[in-house]
Amino acid sequence: MPLTALLTQLQQWQQQATQLHIRLPVIWQGAEEALLSHTAALLNTIRYDKLYWLGADAPADAVNFTGKQNYQLLGSECDILVINAFSGFNADLVAASAGCVKAGGIWLLLCPPFAAWQQQANPAHKSLLPYPLDATRHQGCFLSFWLTQLQQQNAFFINELHIAKLLSWPLTAQPYQAAAPYVTAEQQEAVEAILHVVSGHRRRPLVLTADRGRGKSAALGIAATQLAAQDKQLLITAPSPQAAATALMHFSQLAPPSQHNNLQFVPFDELLRNTKTADLLLVDEAAAIPTPVLQHLLQRFSRIVFATTEHGYEGTGRGFQLRFQQYLDQQCPGWRKLQIQQPIRYQPADPLEQLIFNCFLLRQNINETAYSPHDEISMLTYQAKDWLNNANKLQQVFGLLSLAHYQTQIKDLAALLDNPRLRVVTMEQNSQVLACVLISSEGDIPAELAHQIYLGERRVQGHLLAQSLAFHLAQPELASLSLWRIMRIAVQPTLQKQGLGTQLLECVSQQAKQQNIRYLGTSFGLSSELLQFWQRNSYQAIRLGVSSDKASAEYSILMLKRVTADSDAGGDAGNEIVQQLNRQFGHNLFLTLSGQYPRLNAKLVLQLATPLPDVPDLTEAELLQLALFCRNQRPYELIEPILQRWFCKHYHALPPELAAPLCSLYWQHISWPDLLTKYGFCNKNAVFTLFRQHISKLISTTI
Known part of the structure; x- marks a missing residue:
């Protein structure tokens, strides 16, 4: 032609x-x-x-x-x-x-x-x-x-x-049945639902979900216009200013200039730090925002709307639904969900949307995975080339990995197929993936290059664990060993808390032994629940990032586990290295808490930090002074150094309601005003009363 x-x-x-x-x-x-x-x-x-x-x-x-x-x-x-x-x-x-x-x-x-x-x-x-x-x-x-x-x-x-x-042309699209400024009846319903969040009961948030091109962001802007006309003050946040651009554009076009200040965009990390208030907070593309941030915003604002894409490159809307909406069930029983299904930018049978969904495996499986603890379970391993003839299994794995992390993107799918050093171990039953773990094969770095990394002269891509061992922990010889880093582990949400994740990690350990892998490691955003999971599976903390994520306020933790092969005579020495790194980490964290980690949750501090071993035991006379304080016969200022030493010796045995404020006060050195605010005390005397009540019981057998 x-x-x-x-x-x-x-x-x-x-x-x-x-x-x-x-x-x-x-x-x-x-x-x-x-x-x-x-x-x-x-x-x-x-x-x-x-x-x-x-x-x-x-x-x-x-x-x-x-x-x-x-x-x-x-x-x-x-x-x-x-x-x-x-x-x-x-x-x-x-x-x-x-x-x-x-x-x-x-x-x-x-x-x-x-x-x-x-x-x-x-x-x-x-x-x-x-x-x-x-x-x-x-x-x-x-x-x-x-x-x-x-x-x-x-x-x-x-x-x-x-x-x-040739293209197979779809049927003619049906005309929209809505009056301006709405395009569809669903969009009008969404705006009415947003308005109801402001006029209805407090603590009844709205979750507005849709695939791209359905007009959810425009609905935010239209609703904001109507609320601004009522002189309401509104805030909008999103993963980036660009992600809120559509809502802001509709608002600026529909609202008169005199009302433009009624809606302000504020980055969500800034919202975490300040005390701004509003009649309504709008959160656009919520699935691309870490769940801890959303939880914090939910506590801060009594009227809030979360709008998010169901799935797509922006993040994992399905994971947002399963994780955050479960939290909403607990905290806000009257919350409402509304889904917009009819496209606005194009008709439902749009061939390009179907092409993108199908080629990039963006269609989520909405069927609940069945599992029977009595039926046979298979542990299978896949690498890049294996996916070419297993598109259905890749779809299941990618969907499950998306649930496990709030920002799984198309590049993660591409990495599964392009990176030969990635492997996926699955737990399957009846050809259904129950759980999976994504592993990066690292290390085996030449000794000279490992030394250059140790000196800070070189960096290499794709070896996070090996590089951190060489540079941050001054162990360049470990970077030359064969290592596996567990990048993600995911269990079907309905099957969690049944030990499947632990079974899967045990399988990974067995595979690592068979392949003479020397160490297993993992790195993740630190939370108490995740830390306990990895500690239960014999992983030990060896490093904590020095800066928290601006969005989630989580620090990245690195954990390590020795893989002891039967034929490896150096197994005990390897275990000692991990224990030594863990002890060193605990002491270093204790010494740097007030300077580097003032925002770290006290519960996590108590799980990770270790006081220096040379803290002397309290004498009988000092224990008596502590007892007199508990009877209100000694001022706090007189026994403060004694109480600090006593806490360093006995913190593991203390109840959380006592250990947390003592940790914040003595280890993290936060100010008294901040301590009162953080733990909800009205004054210092209320703190001293708490100390006396608990400490008197704990030292009574010693006096």
């Missing part, structure tokens, strides 16, 4: 897509130079206002996006999106950008012929590959997997100037 005829055909297809209110997915295979020339001719033929471009050779009038701009794409729109895959295929960015294409717009993928493309390296996934793999040479499995999925989708496929496959 002549180029002019093909361009005319594309123009007609675009007009038809506009009439049907869909986006037009076009996959164009051929030689790079020819396709770029053809695309330039197409852009001269078709009218457009905004052109987005991914990859090299973007025209002067295009907005050229890079992989760091995913969240900047949220809420923005374009008429044409061109993906030049010849210079690399960034899966995360491709998935993110698809939602920007408007109805009647074109999604154009320029690529080599599939047979050649899947044999090529993918430099756009450089950040997913560990040392020493070279992204310009490494041939991963993601492209092969993705192209297999792509060829099953409803789209236009063009080879050079030949149309290889």
